[in-house]
Amino acid sequence: MKVDLLDRLDTVGEEAWQGLLARAAFPSPFMSWTWQSAWLAAFGGGRRLRLLRVGNAAGELAGLLPLAEDGDGVSRLLGGLDVSDYLDLIAPAGLEEDVWAALLQSRATAPETWDLHAIRAASPSATLLPALAPAYGLRAAAAVEERCPILDLPATWDAYLARLTSKQRHELLRKVRRLERELPGTVALASGSAEALEARLPAFFTLHRRSHAGKARFMDARMEGFFRTAVGALAARGQARLWTLEHDGRVVASVVCLEWPGAVGLYNSGFDIELAALSPGIVLLAHVIREALERGVARFDFLRGEEPYKLGFGARPEDLYRIQVGR
Structure with a gap:
């Protein structure tokens, strides 16, 4: 797989972005073209977009990792901490390991840190990154940062x-x-x-x-x-x-x-x-x-935060992870 660094969302385009997201294991509105482009327009000032595009052997879109760098050497998932509850790599279900491997290999010698917030506990990323990173001379530390109360209806x-x-x-x-x-x-x-x-x-x-x-x-x-x-x-x-x-x-x-x-x-x-x-x-x-x-x-999601009123509806908390990838 080949990884390209892009600095514009429209280099990928809405149709291709949404088509890839529809094939992901855990698509969410926060990862959509609509949400991410609106966030970048509102809050992207002073940040450098680092959109990593992963292509397969045929050159077809196989993965997207939308990052923004604040000038501190740390790249964070596009969407921010204040307004986006679920973020992640965008890749077809079942191909996450191959896409992450390509991304880790492409940045093995780079000094930057990836600070990935709002990763679901059930996401393949939560287990794949800590397992794959050492093979590329990197370390991926995962920790629970918050919880989302969930109702199975x-x-x-x-x-x-x-x-x-x-x-x-x-x-x-x-x-x-x-x-x-x-x-x-x-x-x-x-x-x-x-x-x-x-x-x-x-x-x-x-x-x-x-x-x-x-x-x-x-x-x-x-x-x-x-x-x-x-x-x-x-x-x-x-x-x-x-x-x-x-x-x-x-x-x-x-x-x-x-x-x-x-x-x-x-x-x-x-x-x-x-x-x-x-x-x-x-x-x-x-x-x-x-x-x-x-x-x-099937599911009512109270999203981030364990306020008592949410638990009063019988919701059960699910973990949300922060994963830091670096040397």
Whole structure:
């Protein structure tokens, strides 16, 4: 296999990129052309793109490792730590070992370090890199950096409730019934098209910023612009939805969900702090999870962070790795 270093995403092109991603074992929206190009446009200033393209003997695209270097000799996966929950090598399932071997061989004498974040525990990369690196005079150190709580969804809502502990089930149903009693007529609505999502994003941004001081700092003007571009583009592909919980025309909670084959992921959220006692965010999530399982989605992913409310839905944490490759 041959490795080429590219400095432009469009040297590969969206069609080839997405075609390769569709063949990966664990494709995610965070690894898509849409997401990565939006991230580079918003946050790439001062960073040097190092896109490693791996071609097979016939010259066909066999792998992509999108990296960005900050000038410190460390190359990190494109997508950043703050906004991307799952990142990885992009390669066809079953060919990851060959692609990683080519990449490691190509950089065996290079002084740079690869700092690879947000690698799933189930990804072949988590085991292949530490095993392969020594043969090329390199060291790959893998460590758990965070966890993602996951729900494996059954076929029905009743079956889901039956899986919860008695305390979890009691608390969830109590919160749902209390809000329905205090705010009768409350409805959960999903905006799936790019146009509908764009129309409801202002309410999301308002609730997101007001619900927590840290979220207000996070969602600055540049981050809002990235959200509008990246999430809007995913919605146009059917890979993003914005959910709202509304009472008498007032939005009391809002969540952005991303979708990929077999899964729905909770990306970000906000709620009306004046109604915090009624747990509108929890109630909206119950609607989102129920809708997902009723249309046959196998997995609900709370994404990074082990906040207690996620575990209260019965989620089990899965490890997320950081792998550093160097001398």
